[in-house]
Amino acid sequence: MARVLIVEARFYDHLNDMLIAGARAAIEEAGHQAEIVTVPGALEIPGAIALAAETGRYDAYVALGVVIRGETYHFEIVANESARGVMALTMDGLPIGNGILTTEDEAQAIRRADPGQLDKGGGAALAALAMLKLRERFA
Ligand SMILES: Nc1c(NC[C@H](O)[C@H](O)[C@H](O)CO)[nH]c(=O)[nH]c1=O
Numbered sequence: 001m002a003r004v005l006i007v008e009a010r011f012y013d014h015l016n017d018m019l020i021a022g023a024r025a026a027i028e029e030a031g032h033q034a035e036i037v038t039v040p041g042a043l044e045i046p047g048a049i050a051l052a053a054e055t056g057r058y059d060a061y062v063a064l065g066v067v068i069r070g071e072t073y074h075f076e077i078v079a080n081e082s083a084r085g086v087m088a089l090t091m092d093g094l095p096i097g098n099g100i101l102t103t104e105d106e107a108q109a110i111r112r113a114d115p116g117q118l119d120k121g122g123g124a125a126l127a128a129l130a131m132l133k134l135r136e137r138f139a
Pocket residue numbers: 009010011040041042043044065066067068074078
């Protein structure tokens with residue numbers, strides 16, 4: 001049984017709750033254990049994963065959050081830099097599924113977060129587990 005840490009940026013409660021429900025279900029249905037840690041925003045996700053990785057307690061990570069375009073360039077900063085940070089950790093060999101939604105509006109985010117629709121939280125959890133399997137295969 002793997003220990004999977006869900007790192008969620010709690011910016012939009014209702015959307016995050018759906019992402020977490022999907023991710024948790026996918027992890028538990030696969031027979032693994034999920035733990036959750038909450039950070040303020042998507043920009044904090046890579047740092048939180050890096051800190052958690054230092055403990056050696058977790059086998060895989062799921063990054064969850066929602067970035068919705070506003071009026072300024074801030075959207076690009078948060079969307080691109082959070083993805084860049086997650087990718088950098090992935091390239092260091094950490095098994096991470098990226099479920100940080102980057103959308104134009106709330107409707108797009110709901111469709112993607114809802115476990116009964118596109119279930120991107122569940123998809124990110126399955127990606128993390130797939131990378132964990134690959135890491136074990138190449139160990
Ligand atoms: N606008 C969104 C943010 N912005 C906050 C940043 O992620 C960060 O917490 C802040 O700049 C302090 O370092 N975060 C989201 O997750 N979603 C957004 O739409």
